Amino acid sequence: MYVSASQEATPTLAAALTRRGFLQAGLAAGGALVVGFQLPLAQSAQPEKPGFAPNAFIRIDVHGKVTLIMPQVEMGQGIYTAIAMILAEELDADFSQVALEAAPPNDKLYGNPIFGIQVTGNSNSVRSFWLPLRKAAAGARAVLVQAAAQQWKVEPDGIRTENGQAIYDADARRIDYGALVDRARELTPPKDPQLKDVKDFKLIGNPLKRMDTPDKVNGKTVYGIDVMPPGVKFATLAACPVFGGTVERVDDAKARALPGVRQVIVLKDFVAVVGDHMWAAKQGLAALNITWNEGSNSAISSDDVWKKLRAASDKEGAVANSVGDAAKALTQGDKLEAAYEMPFLAHATMEPMNCTVHVTPTSCEVWVGSQVLSRVQATAARVTGLPLDKVTTHNLLIGGGFGRRLEVDMVDSAVQIAQQVDGPVKVVWTREEDIQHDLYRPVYRDALSATVANGRIVAWKHRITGSSVIARWLPPAFQKGIDIDAIDSAADIPYDIPNLRVEYVRAEPPAVPTGFWRGVGPNNNVFAIESFMDELAKKSNKDPVNFRRDMLDKSPRLKAALELAAVKAGWGNPLPARTGRGIALQVAFGSFIATVAEAEVDASGEVRVHRLVSAVDTGIVVNPDTVVAQLQGGLIFGLTAALYGKITIAKGRVQQSNFNDYRMLRINETPQIEVHLIKSGEAPGGIGETGATAAPPALGNAIFAATGIRLRRLPIDRDVLSGKKPS
Amino acid sequence: MVSLQINGEVRTVDAPPDMPLLWVLRDILGLTGTKFGCGIAQCGACTVHVNGAPVRSCLLPIGSVGDRAVTTIEGIGASAVGARVQKAWLDLEVVQCGYCQSGQIMSATALLNSTAHPEDSDIDAAMAGNICRCGTYVRIRAAIKHAAQT
Ligand code: FES
Ligand code: FES
Numbered sequence: 087m088y089v090s091a092s093q094e095a096t097p098t099l100a101a102a103l104t105r106r107g108f109l110q111a112g113l114a115a116g117g118a119l120v121v122g123f124q125l126p127l128a129q130s131a132q133p134e135k136p137g138f139a140p141n142a143f144i145r146i147d148v149h150g151k152v153t154l155i156m157p158q159v160e161m162g163q164g165i166y167t168a169i170a171m172i173l174a175e176e177l178d179a180d181f182s183q184v185a186l187e188a189a190p191p192n193d194k195l196y197g198n199p200i201f202g203i204q205v206t207g208n209s210n211s212v213r214s215f216w217l218p219l220r221k222a223a224a225g226a227r228a229v230l231v232q233a234a235a236q237q238w239k240v241e242p243d244g245i246r247t248e249n250g251q252a253i254y255d256a257d258a259r260r261i262d263y264g265a266l267v268d269r270a271r272e273l274t275p276p277k278d279p280q281l282k283d284v285k286d287f288k289l290i291g292n293p294l295k296r297m298d299t300p301d302k303v304n305g306k307t308v309y310g311i312d313v314m315p316p317g318v319k320f321a322t323l324a325a326c327p328v329f330g331g332t333v334e335r336v337d338d339a340k341a342r343a344l345p346g347v348r349q350v351i352v353l354k355d356f357v358a359v360v361g362d363h364m365w366a367a368k369q370g371l372a373a374l375n376i377t378w379n380e381g382s383n384s385a386i387s388s389d390d391v392w393k394k395l396r397a398a399s400d401k402e403g404a405v406a407n408s409v410g411d412a413a414k415a416l417t418q419g420d421k422l423e424a425a426y427e428m429p430f431l432a433h434a435t436m437e438p439m440n441c442t443v444h445v446t447p448t449s450c451e452v453w454v455g456s457q458v459l460s461r462v463q464a465t466a467a468r469v470t471g472l473p474l475d476k477v478t479t480h481n482l483l484i485g486g487g488f489g490r491r492l493e494v495d496m497v498d499s500a501v502q503i504a505q506q507v508d509g510p511v512k513v514v515w516t517r518e519e520d521i522q523h524d525l526y527r528p529v530y531r532d533a534l535s536a537t538v539a540n541g542r543i544v545a546w547k548h549r550i551t552g553s554s555v556i557a558r559w560l561p562p563a564f565q566k567g568i569d570i571d572a573i574d575s576a577a578d579i580p581y582d583i584p585n586l587r588v589e590y591v592r593a594e595p596p597a598v599p600t601g602f603w604r605g606v607g608p609n610n611n612v613f614a615i616e617s618f619m620d621e622l623a624k625k626s627n628k629d630p631v632n633f634r635r636d637m638l639d640k641s642p643r644l645k646a647a648l649e650l651a652a653v654k655a656g657w658g659n660p661l662p663a664r665t666g667r668g669i670a671l672q673v674a675f676g677s678f679i680a681t682v683a684e685a686e687v688d689a690s691g692e693v694r695v696h697r698l699v700s701a702v703d704t705g706i707v708v709n710p711d712t713v714v715a716q717l718q719g720g721l722i723f724g725l726t727a728a729l730y731g732k733i734t735i736a737k738g739r740v741q742q743s744n745f746n747d748y749r750m751l752r753i754n755e756t757p758q759i760e761v762h763l764i765k766s767g768e769a770p771g772g773i774g775e776t777g778a779t780a781a782p783p784a785l786g787n788a789i790f791a792a793t794g795i796r797l798r799r800l801p802i803d804r805d806v807l808s809g810k811k812p813s
Numbered sequence: 814m815v816s817l818q819i820n821g822e823v824r825t826v827d828a829p830p831d832m833p834l835l836w837v838l839r840d841i842l843g844l845t846g847t848k849f850g851c852g853i854a855q856c857g858a859c860t861v862h863v864n865g866a867p868v869r870s871c872l873l874p875i876g877s878v879g880d881r882a883v884t885t886i887e888g889i890g891a892s893a894v895g896a897r898v899q900k901a902w903l904d905l906e907v908v909q910c911g912y913c914q915s916g917q918i919m920s921a922t923a924l925l926n927s928t929a930h931p932e933d934s935d936i937d938a939a940m941a942g943n944i945c946r947c948g949t950y951v952r953i954r955a956a957i958k959h960a961a962q963t
Contacts, residue, residue, distance in 0.1 A: 162910030162911065162947050163909070296908070299902075299903060299906065299908045300903060302908045302911030302914055303902045303903060303908065303911075303914060304846070304886065304887065305844070305845070305846015305885065305887045306846065306887075307911055309912060311845075311849065312845035320840055345829060346829075362840075363832075363836050363840035364836050364839070364840055364849070365836040365840070435946060436848075436856070436858065436910065436912040436945070436947070437848070437910070437912045438849065438850070484910060485910050485911070486910045486912060486947060488946075514849070516852060517850065517851045517853075711906055715949075718948060718951050719947045719948035719949060723947075723948050744853055744855060745851050745853075745855035745856050745944060746855050750944045751948070752941045752943075752944065753936065753937060753945075753950040753953060753954065754937035756948075756954075759951050
């Protein structure tokens with residue numbers, strides 16, 4: 087074992103986290119390789135016959151079968167395929183023969199280099215694993231070459247590798263990797279193996295078919311919600327509808343009388359019904375008469391949340407960045423002030439929360455799809471009191487993460503239920519429970535002020551106020567009052583501004599738990615910044631594209647994206663009445679993106695998005711079709727938020743409950759989407775989150791262009807657009 | 814006891830007649846390809862065919878199915894159109910997390926069975942009941958047209 091993710095990691099968590107450009111992964115797509123794919127149901131097991139396992143990511147058996155162990159989890163972003171491509175590229179493996187396996191919980195071996203623990207999130211899988219995986223694979227390849235040199239008694243320099251074979255061109259000898267395994271096992275990989283030159287990549291940069299897809303079109307893929315350990319029972323649960331409330335008493339007589347209902351389990355803050363199937367459990371839960379102790383939050387409303395947030399936003403914050411003298415420069419020139427506000431949002435992953443657990447006096451087995459596997463194991467150990475090594479976890483494919491599965495609350499409650507059940511129990515949340523007991527994208531308020539002179543920004547002040555998810559989720563990373571996620575893409579605004587001040591005020595909402603949500607901090611910041619940029623362009627009487635371009639001299643990659651998006655979108659071409667184009671730029675997750683939205687607003691205030699065009703420089707691309715897919719999907723995710731996304735609170739509880747009142751964009755509302763990739767030799771950027779960030783500001787600016795109405799709050803308010811309400 | 818015809822086989826289950834087909838498929842018969850998304854006919858994840866018509870199985874009591882033929886994602890590839898839709902989904906790399914895709918494929922297959930060459934408006938009407946949280950709609954539309962041409 088000579089290299090592992092953790093050894094490659096930057097030394098401290100906080101240092102790593104402040105390293106600019108958190109991340110992203112996403113990549114996959116379009117050739118025609120048939121790839122052996124093992125369902126990641128089993129934990130990484132050692133092969134029966136001794137093979138060659140030079141590091142935590144690669145195993146080669148005597149038959150030449152290459153197993154690649156996936157440190158990151160697949161939730162639709164295509165990361166399994168991307169990681170396999172990276173490893174197979176440097177290993178020169180035969181890509182048609184590789185098999186994939188999910189990593190077991192082990193922060194040391196599989197920790198995300200940026201976080202130090204096993205995390206799939208923040209669009210950083212490719213960014214953070216790019217070098218460690220390449221080195222791991224190149225080291226393994228170097229050892230195989232050395233083994234071949236020994237066997238053939240020739241110099242290793244004359245040996246090259248291709249498609250799972252070592253080749254000695256001098257006499258055309260070839261040998262399969264499998265035949266080198268015994269010798270290779272005795273050798274030590276070099277510390278600093280030679281990496282391939284980018285121009286020699288054979289897999290990376292080509293659109294390859296995703297390895298996880300075939301079983302997703304025939305119903306065979308096993309998600310967490312699909313596991314069926316022998317004898318499994320089914321449970322569903324209800325937590326107190328008021329945040330923080332507890333169970334007072336439960337009358338379960340009616341529920342117990344229902345056919346198929348096995349058990350009613352009453353715990354401190356939730357009640358579960360166990361049955362022979364989900365239907366019995368659901369019916370049983372509905373038949374319970376539960377009296378809740380609603381606790382101290384039962385009067386909280388959205389109004390309270392906003393009042394508190396606005397009051398907090400009046401205070402000075404911790405300084406995230408300061409350039410020149412913003413205070414002074416804000417007193418000179420033409421000044422504009424505006425505040426933007428973002429609502430709570432639920433994740434609404436298509437696969438509702440679920441977790442299957444089997445607890446015995448001496449063991450605990452957990453089946454779940456999680457973005458944080460080692461935390462799953464630790465949670466089960468904590469709840470049961472068992473040592474870590476008695477907790478077995480199975481990480482399944484994930485039916486949508488978006489940050490929701492960075493949390494382990496669904497594991498905690500399922501283990502508590504399983505402690506009272508004889509045999510395995512699958513706990514599945516109803517959609518209502520899933521929407522009403524999420525950890526929500528925080529409400530944010532962004533107060534901006536700026537002065538302009540001669541068509542340029544002279545001074546800029548941005549105060550971000552909102553919950554710190556980081557402070558709860560990764561406390562060591564919250565330092566000096568700064569949440570590095572909440573200020574991401576704001577403290578390091580790409581425009582050339584001589585006097586700048588960016589502040590952060592931590593303000594936790596009453597009662598409502600907050601969590602990471604696809605696009606994270608940049609969602610809020612880019613919406614506020616790019617809306618405000620449009621307002622400043624107007625104040626300066628400049629075209630929004632020109633206004634931005636003139637301040638991008640220090641960011642050539644973003645400038646190039648802006649220019650490409652403007653051309654592709656036909657910026658400046660005439661449009662029908664009540665239709666407008668809006669642009670939004672972002673540097674986030676290591677990617678440089680410009681997006682143009684074209685939207686129409688009718689007299690009733692209804693918005694129809696016709697077209698979205700994005701130009702993307704995300705550095706070296708592993709699997710180009712995946713990048714395009716992630717952008718397409720992310721843009722739709724962002725449109726959903728801009729057009730409909732809103733969680734509101736009354737009497738301490740969430741008012742929305744299912745897709746009827748927490749709406750998703752549907753196919754009939756989906757615009758034409760074009761994604762243009764810009765070729766780049768820079769280090770890979772992240773992509774999974776970026777579309778979610780891009781769509782709302784581009785749409786808001788298009789709506790302004792169409793109507794002259796500036797919406798400073800999301801989601802869009804159709805009553806304002808129709809004139810029923812003042813803007 | 815209720816008898817059902819599922820993917821060409823007769824399956825007899827010990828379940829109450831008001832139990833929705835979704836849970837019988839998943840929890841009793843182990844046919845987990847059909848997904849639970851909302852339980853209120855809002856998302857389409859649970860779509861199956863009953864005598865060829867797309868139906869939300871989360872609200873369909875098994876007692877009302879009778880001897881009509883039920884087809885699920887596990888069985889749809891046996892029909893020429895179903896297999897073509899699955900292939901189009903792979904050719905155009907539609908899938909992301911995949912959780913909604915069983916339902917999408919069932920709805921798309923039913924559409925192509927009734928309308929061999931759908932217009933955009935036909936696709937909108939047939940597919941608007943299927944939510945994809947990953948946002949694969951652009952490719953779903955393209956894949957339906959691709960399947961219609963092959
Ligand atoms: S689960 Fe049936 S439509 Fe959503
Ligand atoms: S592919 Fe994930 S919900 Fe559709």
